[in-house]
Amino acid sequence: MATIGHNNLNAKLVLLGDMGAGKSSLVLRFVKGQFLEFQESTIGAAFFSQTLAVNDATVKFEIWDTAGQERYHSLAPMYYRGAAAAIIVYDITSQDSFTRAKKWVQELQKQGNPNMVMAFAGNKADLEDKRQVTADEARVYAEENGLFFMETSAKTAANVNDIFYEIAKRLPRAQPAQNPAGMVLVDRPAEGSRGAASCCS
Numbered sequence: 001m002a003t004i005g006h007n008n009l010n011a012k013l014v015l016l017g018d019m020g021a022g023k024s025s026l027v028l029r030f031v032k033g034q035f036l037e038f039q040e041s042t043i044g045a046a047f048f049s050q051t052l053a054v055n056d057a058t059v060k061f062e063i064w065d066t067a068g069q070e071r072y073h074s075l076a077p078m079y080y081r082g083a084a085a086a087i088i089v090y091d092i093t094s095q096d097s098f099t100r101a102k103k104w105v106q107e108l109q110k111q112g113n114p115n116m117v118m119a120f121a122g123n124k125a126d127l128e129d130k131r132q133v134t135a136d137e138a139r140v141y142a143e144e145n146g147l148f149f150m151e152t153s154a155k156t157a158a159n160v161n162d163i164f165y166e167i168a169k170r171l172p173r174a175q176p177a178q179n180p181a182g183m184v185l186v187d188r189p190a191e192g193s194r195g196a197a198s199c200c201s
């Protein structure tokens with residue numbers, strides 16, 4: 001969920017997509033400005049955080065980078081449950097990864113937070129000569145499903161900060177802080193003083 005207080009917003013964000021699509025690479029590029037040609041496959045999930053300034057507010061993303069291997073699929077709800085935003089990633093050089101990404105969208109539409117901001121990222125845009133998924137095909141799909149679409153490259157950094165920035169701008173701002181410390185403090189008059197004119201300014 002996104003929580004807000006004094007113009008500071010905390011937002012849980014999850015990355016989903018086929019193995020090898022470039023989820024970890026996008027996060028590594030966004031959080032550390034790095035890219036590894038041989039990025040290791042994620043086991044389970046990995047957590048990162050990064051803060052962005054957007055207009056007069058700051059958004060602290062709490063990022064869950066999930067593992068794309070099928071054997072980890074059953075863990076995914078733990079990471080997307082309660083998320084304010086998701087980036088569904090496919091690899092523009094792989095039709096299979098595009099098909100897999102659409103399955104993730106369906107799953108989020110059925111089981112995710114209904115107000116979730118969803119971004120659809122066609123990654124590896126630097127590999128134009130190996131392209132299997134056209135930008136038009138993905139854009140039409142994204143529009144039909146209420147997602148916003150960008151092609152990205154974790155390798156060249158194209159559109160990487162932009163996709164997080166776009167998400168930050170789209171997060172709903174009207175929500176009051178939701179017990180950030182997990183505790184509810186109620187300012188209740190002491191027993192016996194109720195109704196008395198003894199209170200309290």
Ligand SMILES: Nc1nc2c(ncn2[C@@H]2O[C@H](COP(=O)(O)OP(=O)(O)OP(=O)(O)O)[C@@H](O)[C@H]2O)c(=O)[nH]1
Nearest residue numbers: 019020021022023024025037042068124153154155
């Ligand atoms: N050319 C190119 N290669 C990329 C890009 N993004 C990722 N890669 C490469 O693709 C491979 C897989 O990237 P990862 O970031 O591990 O993919 P992932 O989606 O996190 O994979 P899992 O952890 O298995 O789910 C790595 O060798 C990366 O170097 C990109 O934008 N361009």
